[in-house]
Amino acid sequence: MGKMYAELIRMRFLTMLAYRVNYYSGIIIYAINIGAYYFLWGAIYGGQQQMAGLSAGQMTAYVAIAWMSRAFYFNNIDQEIAQEVRDGRVAIEMIRPYNYLSVKTAQALGEGIFRMLFFAIPGMILISFLIPFHFPASLQAWGLYLLSLLFAFVINTEINLLTGVITFFLFRNEGMMRSKRVVVDLLSGLILPISFFPGWAQTVMGFLPFQAINYYPSVIFTGAVSEARALQMIALQIVWVLVILIPITVLWQQARRKMIVQGG
Amino acid sequence: MIKIQNLQKEFRIHQARSGLAGAFRDLFRREYKTVKAVDDVSFEVAEGEIFALIGENGAGKSTTIKMMTGILTPSGGEMQINGYVPYKQREEYVRSIGVVFGQRSQLWWDLSPLESFRLLRSVYKVDELQGQRWLERLIEELDIGSFVSQPVRKLSLGQRMRCEIAASLIHKPKLLFLDEPTVGLDVLVKQKIREFLRNLNETENMTILLTTHDVSDIEALCKRVLVMDKGKLIFDGQLHDLKETWGNGTEVVFQFKQRTTIEQLQAALAELPCELLRENEYAIRVRIVQNHEMLPYVLSTVMTAFEVSDVKIMETSTEEIVRNIYSAPVEVSHYG
Numbered sequence A: 001m002g003k004m005y006a007e008l009i010r011m012r013f014l015t016m017l018a019y020r021v022n023y024y025s026g027i028i029i030y031a032i033n034i035g036a037y038y039f040l041w042g043a044i045y046g047g048q049q050q051m052a053g054l055s056a057g058q059m060t061a062y063v064a065i066a067w068m069s070r071a072f073y074f075n076n077i078d079q080e081i082a083q084e085v086r087d088g089r090v091a092i093e094m095i096r097p098y099n100y101l102s103v104k105t106a107q108a109l110g111e112g113i114f115r116m117l118f119f120a121i122p123g124m125i126l127i128s129f130l131i132p133f134h135f136p137a138s139l140q141a142w143g144l145y146l147l148s149l150l151f152a153f154v155i156n157t158e159i160n161l162l163t164g165v166i167t168f169f170l171f172r173n174e175g176m177m178r179s180k181r182v183v184v185d186l187l188s189g190l191i192l193p194i195s196f197f198p199g200w201a202q203t204v205m206g207f208l209p210f211q212a213i214n215y216y217p218s219v220i221f222t223g224a225v226s227e228a229r230a231l232q233m234i235a236l237q238i239v240w241v242l243v244i245l246i247p248i249t250v251l252w253q254q255a256r257r258k259m260i261v262q263g264g
Numbered sequence B: 001m002i003k004i005q006n007l008q009k010e011f012r013i014h015q016a017r018s019g020l021a022g023a024f025r026d027l028f029r030r031e032y033k034t035v036k037a038v039d040d041v042s043f044e045v046a047e048g049e050i051f052a053l054i055g056e057n058g059a060g061k062s063t064t065i066k067m068m069t070g071i072l073t074p075s076g077g078e079m080q081i082n083g084y085v086p087y088k089q090r091e092e093y094v095r096s097i098g099v100v101f102g103q104r105s106q107l108w109w110d111l112s113p114l115e116s117f118r119l120l121r122s123v124y125k126v127d128e129l130q131g132q133r134w135l136e137r138l139i140e141e142l143d144i145g146s147f148v149s150q151p152v153r154k155l156s157l158g159q160r161m162r163c164e165i166a167a168s169l170i171h172k173p174k175l176l177f178l179d180e181p182t183v184g185l186d187v188l189v190k191q192k193i194r195e196f197l198r199n200l201n202e203t204e205n206m207t208i209l210l211t212t213h214d215v216s217d218i219e220a221l222c223k224r225v226l227v228m229d230k231g232k233l234i235f236d237g238q239l240h241d242l243k244e245t246w247g248n249g250t251e252v253v254f255q256f257k258q259r260t261t262i263e264q265l266q267a268a269l270a271e272l273p274c275e276l277l278r279e280n281e282y283a284i285r286v287r288i289v290q291n292h293e294m295l296p297y298v299l300s301t302v303m304t305a306f307e308v309s310d311v312k313i314m315e316t317s318t319e320e321i322v323r324n325i326y327s328a329p330v331e332v333s334h335y336g
Helices: A002-018 A020-045 A056-073 A077-086 A090-094 A100-130 A139-170 A174-187 A199-206 A215-222 A227-257 B019-028 B061-068 B090-096 B113-123 B128-142 B157-169 B187-204 B215-221 B239-246 B262-269 B294-305 B318-327
Strands: B002-015 B031-045 B050-054 B076-081 B097-101 B175-179 B207-211 B224-229 B232-238 B250-256 B274-278 B283-288 B308-315
Touching: A002 A020, A002 A100, A002 B113, A020 A056, A020 A100, A056 A100, A056 A139, A056 A215, A077 A090, A077 A100, A077 A139, A077 A174, A090 A100, A100 A139, A139 A174, A139 A215, A139 A227, A215 A227, B002 B061, B031 B061, B031 B076, B031 B232, B050 B061, B050 B187, B050 B215, B061 B076, B061 B175, B061 B207, B090 B097, B097 B157, B113 B128, B113 B157, B128 B157, B128 B187, B157 B175, B157 B187, B175 B187, B187 B207, B187 B215, B207 B215, B224 B239, B224 B318, B232 B239, B239 B318, B250 B294, B262 B274, B262 B283, B262 B294, B283 B294, B294 B308
Parallel strands: B050 B207, B050 B224, B097 B175, B175 B207
Antiparallel strands: B002 B031, B002 B076, B224 B232, B250 B283, B250 B308, B274 B283
16 A cells, blocks of 8 residues: 555656646745745844744744745645546546545645655755755754644645535535635735734634644744644644544545536 | 446436526526436346447446446446445455546556556556566557657557556456547557457456447447447347347349349349349349348349349448437347
């Protein structure tokens, strides 16, 4: 079984490599985003030492790492599922002796590892030359970050699976997928760290899974939270991983029963 | 091997109301119509058979195949294939089948077929050594060796289709489904594929189910034919029974050395139940209605009575039979 998933990850790797232009333009887009946010936050801080619990240096690191984390956890498998449902290719997936959703997750992981190795790591090295940047000091801090990044990937992928599976019922849900994308980017703390939101909004977001996708790993990376708080964040991530699994399982069983294959 | 009883599949189709007001009303309450795509279909298939499922577009063939491959859940009826209930034990069941959908690719578009084969081998947990030998045989017999390492998007349809067939057979399934495998292919490729399938059936005793619009596929491969129309199975039997029931009998065209009228020929053939049609001044078409033993008699009678320069014997093509079936009202018949 493990071998099959390893092969799937490898295939996705090769597919990503097949499109070089996509790859290069991806690097440029990430570089522009990080650069823009770096200068924007520089202007906002304007000499202030600290805002919402983050120093200017930590903020820089936060912006850079938030985008780099996104390179790993981000994927479009919801749109892939939607596409496969719409043009009927899902039929091919159903004649394979595997679970469709696990396979999609493995493919997403292949994509994530690809982006991490070929975008994020070279990008980080490049950025550390240009802007003052602090990497976590201890191996332990690195470990906590990577662990929380992995869970961030799982949660984001689960949300994508959920919106993807809804296509089985609605047939067209681009609107939902697009708004999900904006919501995830905004509420996960990619655009604005969660600690910058007003108090009531932070309370609401405490009940939502989105900050576990980006804010937790990024803030762990910057060292702005204690180790105990970091562990607590990871525990919360695990809770979310399990909670979101429930609606996915229910919806998937429903979808299997009422599946219609479009065209032919 | 395949046992299907009273299989049914119903779809609920949304009926859009017309006009702007109708579209607005659709927002709140939709009207649905229930359509029976497959209606009470039963048949059994033994191991090692090659059989064809034919019917017009929308007759329910594809829906039947999709239920048989575990993709769709039937609305009613029972089904057991290779000892499994497809929609209940999907993951175990699909290991024993191979499927080719002529209209959709199962290969990775951006990668070479070899990469797809490699992935499929790990998906089906194929034994390394045996798998390699089997794959080599597939590559050789389908003659795809020269392009298996090119990206799929650069292959021609004929090349791709042969790779699709190889991909569906990677795990040496006991049962192979081919849903319109020869659509849009040229004659040579078609022939190659048919030869390959026949060989596979003979050497591996593989059961093969074919749906097609191409009648020559059926003639080349199948003994048994199932015909579907409007969701119902309207014929299940041998190909030659199909010809007997739905065919127009045999036709013979005589080319005479001298001008011959229909009346002269009619006089010679006397009471035989034949239909005579004039082709041109020297040629007459004789249609013998559904009786093979009459053919030698007609031939010898005409040839002794007249000077004949040429004889052409024409059996009704399966194509014509199919056309006859499609245009005839539904009538249930079981043979064989």
